[in-house]
Amino acid sequence: MTRCSTRSMRAAGSLVLAVLLLVPVPVFAADTDSFTSNVELTCTYPGKIIEAGETVTFDLEIENNRGTDPKKIRIDTFKGEEDWKFHFYAGSYEIDRLAMKAGQSVTVTLEIDTAGDTPVDTYPVRVSIDDARLWLYITIDETHAGEMGVLVAEVVDDQGEPIEGATIKVFEENSDDFVTSVLTTSDGKVRTEIEQGDYDLVVEREGYRSTEKDEVCIKCGYTEDVGTIMLEKKTYGLLVEFRTPVVTTTSDENPVFEATITNVGKSDDIIELGCSDAPDEWYFKYKETSDGSKSISSLYIESGDTKTIYLEAIPPNSVANGQYAFSATFGSSDYLYEEPLEARISGTSNLVVFSEKYKYEITKGETVEIPVQITNNGNGDALTKVQTVVTTPDGWSVDVSPEEITSIGPGEKKTVTVTVVPPANIAASEYKITLNVVSDEEEESDDIRIIIKEQSYVGIIGILLLGVIAGGVFYFFRKHARR
Structure with a gap:
């Protein structure tokens, strides 16, 4: 290559570089958002x-x-x-x-x-x-697995007074699945254990409008206080409580039920008294006193007041032993209240104790056996766990066989043998022992007299005298026979 050519190439390169430097080159900013x-x-x-x-x-x-x-x-x-x-x-x-x-x-x-x-x-x-x-x-760092949770609540009326006997029903959350229920105490409060879970509460009381409390969460080992729950009084409302809903009597007595009625409504009210679902040929009578004869059919009660009445159930004369259910009804101005009751008629048990003899004579050292007959003369229940307890003077020993009779049915008889042993050194005289027959149902007593005599030696002396006389005669004849 000639020097001229080299120069030409250098000139061309310089020209291209100059052109590149003169052409604007775009500059791109860094895309920081992409990271x-x-x-x-x-x-x-x-x-x-x-x-x-x-x-x-x-x-x-x-x-x-x-x-x-x-x-x-x-x-x-x-x-x-x-x-x-x-x-x-x-x-x-x-x-x-x-x-x-x-x-x-x-x-x-x-x-x-x-x-x-x-x-x-x-x-x-x-x-x-x-x-x-x-x-x-x-x-x-700590668990309460296996522990119960505690539900605490207070129920009051619209005046802020505690409500006793309000029922708090517990249901599974968003469900009709019933879990348990609990009653408030006299101060309107309740405290009860319950398993862990989410629940809904329904609070009720006669004479009040019920209310609900949802989404109650109970945790293991914790107390959930749902606070104060207010129930509003109805215009008319009754609280009816029977002393006992089941009364048992014998066929010769009428069952009597005692009831207290409280007007928990805002207004005074007249209560209509009645019965429903009565057994055949039974009659019922409401009275103001338990032993009264005058019957009543209605009752006026002011708001907030409480009255006590009595319901006498009158069965037919031929009533059989058994259980008889019916309902007492109380009609307020806007609602009919029904209370289920039950009368139980049972026969009578009649314990009778009999001994063939009520006086025994024995000599010192002898034993007395006394058969005792125990009878159930009733027409109802059996006599159960019948035992004979014997009371004697000090030093006497007693054996009763059998010691206990499990049951004696109506009209049935059982015999117990009482063996009495007086002490050897007892003085001759008349003594009393008492037989006390006891069962689960009743008891009966009877007395037995025992006369103890001294041992008699007359016979022995007579035999000895006869022996002496016989010996004397024998001696006399032998003596005279020799002569």
Whole structure:
């Protein structure tokens, strides 16, 4: 290559370089957003230690980098936290999604309500929103598994006065499945153990409008106080209470039921008295006194007052032993109250004690056997666990056979043998022993006289005299025969 050619090439290269330097070249800015997530999710304290059944909260810082579409916030669990409850709050509002401007930041509170029977362990929970993920950790350091929860409540009327005897019925949450019920005490309060779960409460009392309390959460080892529950009085309302709903009598007596009636309504009322579902040929009579003969058919009761009345059930003369059910009715101005009752008619048991002899004569050293006949002359119940207890003077010994009779039915007889042994050194005289026959139903006593005589020596002396006389005669004849 010639020097001229070399120079030409250098000149051409310089020209091309000059042209390139003069042509504007576009400059591209760095795309920093391509390395940033849509949402940033952080928490200063992502791990907390609590006791099973406690509630723990986490403050979540959420920053939106792009987009304004609503973003759903969700939770994922991994170790059997099915009984836990999770809630997201923004201030006082529970939320499940957010719509933020680009660059906007908010704080959301995650509330986690743990179960009382959660085992001791560490539980990871993942929070997600858009493309952001955050792991949180709850460590349970104490569990209440196997313990019962406690439900506490107070029931009052619309004047703030406690209501005694209000029924709190417990149902599975959002269900008609009945769990249990409990009555309030005289101070209107109730405290009862119940298994862990979510429940609905129904509170009722005669004369009041019932009310409900939903979403009651009971935890193992914790007391859930649902606070004060108010029941509103009805305009008309009765509280009817019988001293006992079952009365037992014999066939020769009429069952009498004692009832107290309280007007718990806001207004005075006239109560109509009656009976329903009566057995055949039975009659009923309401009275103001238990032994009175005058009957009443209605009762005037002022609001807040209580009155006591008596219901006499009158069976037919030929009534058989058995159980007879019926209902007492009380008609207020807006409702008919019915109270189920039962009259039980039983026969009578009649314990009779009989001995063939009531006086025995023996000589010192002899034993007395006394047969005792025990009879049930009744027409109803059997006599049960019949025992004979014998009371004697000091030093006497007694044996009863059999010691106990299990049962003696109506019209049945049983015999007991009482063996009495007086002491050897007893003085001759007349003595009394008492037979006391005792059963579960009744008892009866009877007295037996025992006369003890001295031993007689007349016979022995007579024999000795005869022997002496015979010996003398024998001696006399022998003596004279020799002569």
